[in-house]
Amino acid sequence: MATVDQCRDAMHELAARLAGNADAQSRLDLERTVACRLTDLGAAFHGRLHNGQLIDIADGDDPKAKIALTLKSDDFLALVRGDLDVTRAVAAGQMRIKANPFDLLKLRKLL
Template sequence: MATVDECRDAMHELAARLAGNADAQNRLDLERTVACRLPDLETAFHGRLHNGQLVDITDGDDPKAKIALTLKSDDFLALVRGDLDFARALAGGQMRIKANPFDLLKLRKLL
């Protein structure tokens, strides 16, 4: 099982990757709150998407987040490293996403 610090670092790594993708793709117009829930660690992180970038990342959950990912900490690290395919994780039940389907389509442009 990964540690909270490893997951926090991975969240910031994900934010850096999204920022690079947002710059390369003419900024995606999507303003949403985001939560990443890691039940095996009993922790969560949240932030917000702003112009295709993940900003204001902090510890703790946002129960009102418009986009929420729920997965195990090891799967989260594998996802961020690129060792776990997003679509396979979702289809295989390793990850759950609560989001508007239109938001998911927009997010695919960033990932």
């Protein structure tokens, strides 16, 4: 099981990767609040997607988040590293994504 600090670092790593992906920023018109809930740690992080970037990252849950990822900490680290395929993880029940179907289509460009 990963630690909260490792997951926080992974969240910031994901934000940095998105910030460096200028192509996704130019193609993505999505302004949404995001929550990442780590079931095995009882922890969560939240932030905001703005023009393809993940900004305003903070500890804690955002129960009103328009996009919410729910998964275990090790799976979150694997997702950020690129070792976990989102579609397979959702199909296998490793991860749940709560979002509007149209937002999911746009998110595919980022994940």
